[in-house]
Amino acid sequence: MFRRIHCTVGVGPAPTPEFYFPPSLWSYIQHLTLMDDCFHLTHGRDQLDVPNMRLRPPSHIPHLYVCEEFLGPVVQRTLRQMPLLTKLSLRTCLGVVHGPYWTFLRFALSLPHLREFEMVGLTFCPVVLPDEPFDLDIEGGTCAPLTVFRYEAILTRGRKYAISVEKDALALVLEKTHHSLVTLALPSEPAPISLMARLDWPNLRELRLRGMRWSAPRTPLVILFANMPKLRSLALELRIPDDGDPEAVWPPGLPRSTKFPWPELEHLTVANPHPDDELFAHLPPGLRTLALPSCPRECVKDWLWACENPYCLLAHTFHLLQASRLLGVLKRCSASGLRHLEIEYGTDEREHDLLRFLAAAFPRLSSLSIYRYRGSRETVVCVEDVVRPLASLEGLQALTLHPDFETRPTRIVNIMRGGRLIYPTDALERFANILEGAALRIARTLDKSLERVSLWTPSDGEGPFSANFSVFRDDCTNDVRIQREADTPHEREDVWGM
Numbered sequence: 001m002f003r004r005i006h007c008t009v010g011v012g013p014a015p016t017p018e019f020y021f022p023p024s025l026w027s028y029i030q031h032l033t034l035m036d037d038c039f040h041l042t043h044g045r046d047q048l049d050v051p052n053m054r055l056r057p058p059s060h061i062p063h064l065y066v067c068e069e070f071l072g073p074v075v076q077r078t079l080r081q082m083p084l085l086t087k088l089s090l091r092t093c094l095g096v097v098h099g100p101y102w103t104f105l106r107f108a109l110s111l112p113h114l115r116e117f118e119m120v121g122l123t124f125c126p127v128v129l130p131d132e133p134f135d136l137d138i139e140g141g142t143c144a145p146l147t148v149f150r151y152e153a154i155l156t157r158g159r160k161y162a163i164s165v166e167k168d169a170l171a172l173v174l175e176k177t178h179h180s181l182v183t184l185a186l187p188s189e190p191a192p193i194s195l196m197a198r199l200d201w202p203n204l205r206e207l208r209l210r211g212m213r214w215s216a217p218r219t220p221l222v223i224l225f226a227n228m229p230k231l232r233s234l235a236l237e238l239r240i241p242d243d244g245d246p247e248a249v250w251p252p253g254l255p256r257s258t259k260f261p262w263p264e265l266e267h268l269t270v271a272n273p274h275p276d277d278e279l280f281a282h283l284p285p286g287l288r289t290l291a292l293p294s295c296p297r298e299c300v301k302d303w304l305w306a307c308e309n310p311y312c313l314l315a316h317t318f319h320l321l322q323a324s325r326l327l328g329v330l331k332r333c334s335a336s337g338l339r340h341l342e343i344e345y346g347t348d349e350r351e352h353d354l355l356r357f358l359a360a361a362f363p364r365l366s367s368l369s370i371y372r373y374r375g376s377r378e379t380v381v382c383v384e385d386v387v388r389p390l391a392s393l394e395g396l397q398a399l400t401l402h403p404d405f406e407t408r409p410t411r412i413v414n415i416m417r418g419g420r421l422i423y424p425t426d427a428l429e430r431f432a433n434i435l436e437g438a439a440l441r442i443a444r445t446l447d448k449s450l451e452r453v454s455l456w457t458p459s460d461g462e463g464p465f466s467a468n469f470s471v472f473r474d475d476c477t478n479d480v481r482i483q484r485e486a487d488t489p490h491e492r493e494d495v496w497g498m
């Protein structure tokens with residue numbers, strides 16, 4: 001029962017030997033999650049490009065961006081006494097330029113049994129101090145042969161100060177682990193892309209890059225990552241620069257000898273797809289999941305980090321493909337065996353053609369996610385009309401839909417909560433009833449295979465939610481009823497990392 005330990009650090013004074021839990025348990029732990037909650041998280045939150053010189057860290061912290069929870073020998077001694085530790089997760093819930101200093105990372109990554117390293121929210125090595133040896137060659141050992149390296153940043157844009165150091169630190173890690181890694185997830189901004197293109201990746205099954213599309217190298221991704229022949233899951237969730245346009249993963253005009261480099265691919269995400277992308281014409285027969293979202297999603301606009309920033313320095317640019325252009329993308333797709341499809345588009349006169357086409361082209365879909373946006377605020381949404389073209393999908397079990405109802409609540413200024421914009425509670429309750437009626441009409445319109453409907457709904461939390469409904473059908477009377485289940489938060493990644 002002690003194989004997995006999850007604890008929050010930073011609520012008390014600096015680490016002590018009893019810092020985490022009784023030493024008698026240390027030798028059983030295989031997976032340790034440390035949730036950083038240190039007081040100094042506020043440092044680095046307000047100044048993303050350069051350290052705020054007016055703020056001085058306490059004297060025992062060597063730099064404004066260094067997290068004090070990972071300082072000193074105690075935390076290292078504690079981890080060293082966990083001989084079964086194979087997975088280390090370091091997390092925080094806030095967007096900060098703040099993280100473990102290199103000395104700790106260098107130590108943790110050399111733990112001999114460590115195979116999985118995960119960091120969420122914190123910054124991977126925000127700074128290297130003058131007395132820190134910047135390498136991974138530790139006395140008596142080196143970097144562990146990691147199979148999983150997953151790094152998810154909450155904030156990536158505008159973090160120029162930290163990114164140059166991070167990129168060098170990540171390059172050190174990847175140079176040591178590229179042979180063993182099976183799973184790699186990185187924010188795109190500090191990812192050492194040129195190095196990744198040069199290394200070989202004989203075991204990499206899963207690659208995920210999320211953040212702003214890089215300006216260099218300009219090599220098409222189909223060539224850049226052709227050195228990852230074992231990929232089964234590829235997620236390219238790349239934002240388009242404010243002055244840029246969507247780019248193809250496989251642009252037209254490449255030499256005829258160009259081959260699809262990932263024959264075992266089963267799951268593919270390409271955010272902001274380009275209508276002329278040759279990639280979609282070469283998808284392998286084993287592909288089961290295709291996601292073509294916008295990045296960032298328009299429907300999470302109210303929750304994106306820029307809204308928290310009083311100066312709105314990081315305004316977001318949204319790119320939304322129109323239904324007619326998305327139809328062009330899907331018509332190129334060579335993946336008739338798809339089981340899961342996600343699309344996002346602005347409605348136009350071809351929307352019904354799009355939905356009819358996908359129902360015919362991908363008859364084996366078991367789940368479908370549609371994020372649609374009305375072209376005009378005056379349009380009234382008739383949800384039966386939207387989903388009727390999908391009624392021929394005889395294996396569809398789960399439908400997720402952002403219908404863009406005109407009845408969606410709007411936020412108002414709440415004086416009692418410091419002038420914050422909030423959704424009025426009674427409006428949210430009224431909207432919940434609207435969604436329930438819509439879910440029932442959807443269930444009655446679609447095939448009897450449907451088991452679950454999830455509808456987008458706003459919330460006053462850190463992101464929107466899905467309102468979930470189970471579908472029940474009486475085989476004798478063909479009567480359909482639904483039951484509301486617990487709401488679930490939108491994927492955190494939709495709101496973070498932008």
Ligand SMILES: [Zn+2]
Binds near residue numbers: 038039098
């Ligand atoms: Zn901290």
